Amino acid sequence: MTAVRDAVAGILGRPLLRIHNVAKNFGKNVVLRDISLDVAEGEFLTILGESGSGKTTLLRIIAGFESASAGEVWMGDEQLDRQPPYRRRVNTVFQHYALFPHLTVEQNVAYGLRVAKRPEAEISSRVAEALGKVKMSAHAKSKPSKISGGQQQRVALARALVNRPRLLLLDEPLSALDANLRRQMQVELKSLQREVGISFIFVTHDQEEAMVMSDRIALLRSGELEQVATPREIYGRPSTAYAAQFIGHTNLLKGEVRDGISRCGPLTWQTTLPDGPVLLSLRPENVRLAAENTVLSNGVRVRGKVLHQAFHGATELIRVDCGDGLVLVVRTSGSGGALDAVDLEFSAADGVLVRESPERI
Amino acid sequence: MEFLVSDAKLVSGSRWLLFHAVAVFAFLYLPIAVLILYSFNRDGVGGFPPHHLTLDWYRTLFADGPIWDSVLNSLQVALAAMAISLTFGVPAALALERAQFPGKALFRRLVLLPLILPGIITGLSLLMLFNVTGTKLSLMTIVLGHGTALISVATTEVFAGLQTLDRAQEEASLDLGANYWQTFWRITVPNLKLPIIGAALLIFTLSMDEIAVSFFLIGRDNTLPLEIWGRLRRGITPEINAVSTIIFLFSLIAIVLWYRLRMRREATSEAGTELVGAVEGNAL
Amino acid sequence: MFSRAYKATVTLPPLLWVTAFLLAPYLLMFCYSFWSVSPTQSIVHSWNFDNYAQLLRVDVYWQTLLRSMWIAARVTVFSLLLGYPLAYFLSFYAGKKKDLLYQLVIIPLWVSYLVRAYAWKTILGSDGVLNTLLQYVHLTKHPLEFLLYSPFAVVLTLTHIYTPFAFLPIYAALEHIPRNLVEASHDLGATPGQTFWKVIFPLSIPGVLAGATFAFVLSLGDFLAPLLLGGPSGIMISNIVVSLFGAAYNWPLGAAISLCMLLLVVGLLFFSERLEKKWSFS
Numbered sequence: 001m002t003a004v005r006d007a008v009a010g011i012l013g014r015p016l017l018r019i020h021n022v023a024k025n026f027g028k029n030v031v032l033r034d035i036s037l038d039v040a041e042g043e044f045l046t047i048l049g050e051s052g053s054g055k056t057t058l059l060r061i062i063a064g065f066e067s068a069s070a071g072e073v074w075m076g077d078e079q080l081d082r083q084p085p086y087r088r089r090v091n092t093v094f095q096h097y098a099l100f101p102h103l104t105v106e107q108n109v110a111y112g113l114r115v116a117k118r119p120e121a122e123i124s125s126r127v128a129e130a131l132g133k134v135k136m137s138a139h140a141k142s143k144p145s146k147i148s149g150g151q152q153q154r155v156a157l158a159r160a161l162v163n164r165p166r167l168l169l170l171d172e173p174l175s176a177l178d179a180n181l182r183r184q185m186q187v188e189l190k191s192l193q194r195e196v197g198i199s200f201i202f203v204t205h206d207q208e209e210a211m212v213m214s215d216r217i218a219l220l221r222s223g224e225l226e227q228v229a230t231p232r233e234i235y236g237r238p239s240t241a242y243a244a245q246f247i248g249h250t251n252l253l254k255g256e257v258r259d260g261i262s263r264c265g266p267l268t269w270q271t272t273l274p275d276g277p278v279l280l281s282l283r284p285e286n287v288r289l290a291a292e293n294t295v296l297s298n299g300v301r302v303r304g305k306v307l308h309q310a311f312h313g314a315t316e317l318i319r320v321d322c323g324d325g326l327v328l329v330v331r332t333s334g335s336g337g338a339l340d341a342v343d344l345e346f347s348a349a350d351g352v353l354v355r356e357s358p359e360r361i
Numbered sequence: 362m363e364f365l366v367s368d369a370k371l372v373s374g375s376r377w378l379l380f381h382a383v384a385v386f387a388f389l390y391l392p393i394a395v396l397i398l399y400s401f402n403r404d405g406v407g408g409f410p411p412h413h414l415t416l417d418w419y420r421t422l423f424a425d426g427p428i429w430d431s432v433l434n435s436l437q438v439a440l441a442a443m444a445i446s447l448t449f450g451v452p453a454a455l456a457l458e459r460a461q462f463p464g465k466a467l468f469r470r471l472v473l474l475p476l477i478l479p480g481i482i483t484g485l486s487l488l489m490l491f492n493v494t495g496t497k498l499s500l501m502t503i504v505l506g507h508g509t510a511l512i513s514v515a516t517t518e519v520f521a522g523l524q525t526l527d528r529a530q531e532e533a534s535l536d537l538g539a540n541y542w543q544t545f546w547r548i549t550v551p552n553l554k555l556p557i558i559g560a561a562l563l564i565f566t567l568s569m570d571e572i573a574v575s576f577f578l579i580g581r582d583n584t585l586p587l588e589i590w591g592r593l594r595r596g597i598t599p600e601i602n603a604v605s606t607i608i609f610l611f612s613l614i615a616i617v618l619w620y621r622l623r624m625r626r627e628a629t630s631e632a633g634t635e636l637v638g639a640v641e642g643n644a645l
Numbered sequence: 646m647f648s649r650a651y652k653a654t655v656t657l658p659p660l661l662w663v664t665a666f667l668l669a670p671y672l673l674m675f676c677y678s679f680w681s682v683s684p685t686q687s688i689v690h691s692w693n694f695d696n697y698a699q700l701l702r703v704d705v706y707w708q709t710l711l712r713s714m715w716i717a718a719r720v721t722v723f724s725l726l727l728g729y730p731l732a733y734f735l736s737f738y739a740g741k742k743k744d745l746l747y748q749l750v751i752i753p754l755w756v757s758y759l760v761r762a763y764a765w766k767t768i769l770g771s772d773g774v775l776n777t778l779l780q781y782v783h784l785t786k787h788p789l790e791f792l793l794y795s796p797f798a799v800v801l802t803l804t805h806i807y808t809p810f811a812f813l814p815i816y817a818a819l820e821h822i823p824r825n826l827v828e829a830s831h832d833l834g835a836t837p838g839q840t841f842w843k844v845i846f847p848l849s850i851p852g853v854l855a856g857a858t859f860a861f862v863l864s865l866g867d868f869l870a871p872l873l874l875g876g877p878s879g880i881m882i883s884n885i886v887v888s889l890f891g892a893a894y895n896w897p898l899g900a901a902i903s904l905c906m907l908l909l910v911v912g913l914l915f916f917s918e919r920l921e922k923k924w925s926f927s
Contacts, residue, residue, distance in 0.1 A: 065831075085828070086831045485674065486674045490669060616754075
């Protein structure tokens, strides 16, 4: 993780936000343990985790609504955690938008500028610009109760961005939207971020969303950072079993290496790994239905019985019982029709070594 | 949420608020404190500082026959009023929450009006009714007055309880084959137990203290407040302080009980909301 | 969803009772206000506007009404000034102690009105606690007369009684404000003070209106405090009504005044409700 941080710092200059050893507990309940993370300028970082992982708490610490029990947060030369929320150059898009019901859309967006006592002319033009960016200009005079959830979300965005913060925090802003609108907003948010050029920290529990939008993902589990990497890296090289399983589907192969032979249930193959127990993550798309004649180099073959076929539109996920307690999930292009007994094969090189993820209290 | 605790500047603002809050509490409780203190004062009310603390006035109080008669009267009235208010208030709440009928808006306003209307108007209007129908004034007329005025209390409590009632429970009951009456007795009423008990407690306490309506509907027998009122006209003795202190203690117990009941009721519905929130991943 | 028989059983009894004991009495009062009283102290059922004419003509009636409204207005303002910051403190600053403090506020509400009014009487009298205390610490030489048997005493006592009444709806309204709105306001750069005036107060206005209505209406119609503490200068309109139904035996006139009060109250409620709706945003 340190290596990645340094790499990021090296490529993009000094990080915008530095979180040093932040911990948080509510009474006896430990929510965050020793979090250290850097956010680069102009980066779209997603904090990904299940409910209870501490992701919202971390966001709230950055925003200033909670104070850390230990550790520091620095933005540039300022120690952020010493300042109340209204003095930080950070703005938040709240999960349920938190639009002021007694103000119009326009007045909502103008709020931060009004409070900062900017001149009227400047307020008008900046508000108009912000509304235009989120395509809500037509609704400027409406009250929040009269517009839809998706529209409220755009207004919340405009309201935050119009203040030109150095960092924008988004607390699961898309979770209340239905699937199609959600996908649309993901694309819009991403392009908005590129356009505006400021760092976004996005919190979500939806791993697909994280992968689509992020420059980097910080996977949080029970208050600790499991892995911080780009989406491709997390997907292709998950560092732990949890990371492998949380993001996308995977097969976790638990096995034993002895004298250069890896054994996992009915499977065996040659390996250069040292002796000892191993845990491998194998993505379903790396497992193929074997045709009779093709033999993969370094390939592992096994025969099994189909338990279940799940149609996912573009692909199909097939669960196969390979005997000896091993069940493999295979992703195919979904044109195979109903299957019964199949031959599977995969390349041993596609298995990624991952660490165990023990239960955390 | 740690609201504004960390910033030093904010504390000064909230310090004024704290000071104000303490001052208001002092204002609210000062008279009561004085009352209690002077109930032990041998030399009567007034006269600071009090010397010679004694229990004499309490002794006088316990030997005072008419006071205890009036207490008995008040208890009877309160229980009877409770019965009336609940008998008509609970169905009224159900009717308002569920049924549509002509004149519903007027009905709702009428039922809730005595809550905010000065007692004198409720009392006088009923007095005129009893006069026209030739009813003699007695404890019975007071019961009718209290019962009518306090229907609004029963209705508001039960109505609030109905709002938090999960419709799905009743629908599930119907789905499983129970008819409307069975559903009512097996599901609706048990869920209304807490609001009804809370309302009963409140009605009882309010009736015991009621004076404005009772003032006009009184016959030969006094209720406790009216007995005290009569004494006050004749002159102040700390015996009044003693009886007031006792009234305060009972009210205190009653209200704390009512509040606990209300909290218990809200906790059960709160648990449901928390569950939903957790499921939606809102927690952390 | 419910059968018609069920609805009828549930609706009819309260409907009948309310008609008999609430609606009919008000209508009766309406009728009485148009009758007169004969010299032999019996009610004459001749219909006329005499009572209302008298109300307008005779000074003491509408002057007392105005004085009552002025007293009620002061009580309302003071109750709000005392009750609002208290509610704000409880709702936003009290944290875990919120529940306990709330109970402490509502307890005085249920302690007998008579008891509390009487307590003030013992405090404010010329031989009362306050006066003897002031003399004891040598702040004054003679008892302060204005403390008791004056409009001051009435306003003070009624403020004491009705501050919790004003507090309740304000507190409820403040509790109703989603906390994320406050966070959003801070997030956008507003200090707690700015947040209060721009977000919290506007959203609490329906509560303030309800509290003000309660305090005003109930203190307007109060007759006990003036009777105990008001003295001749502190008489309010309800005292006049009480005497008209008592010693000054003139039920029709009393009914006329009561009806005016009823209409005033209903009018205020209606007006207040309209305002509340205008200011409610959820």
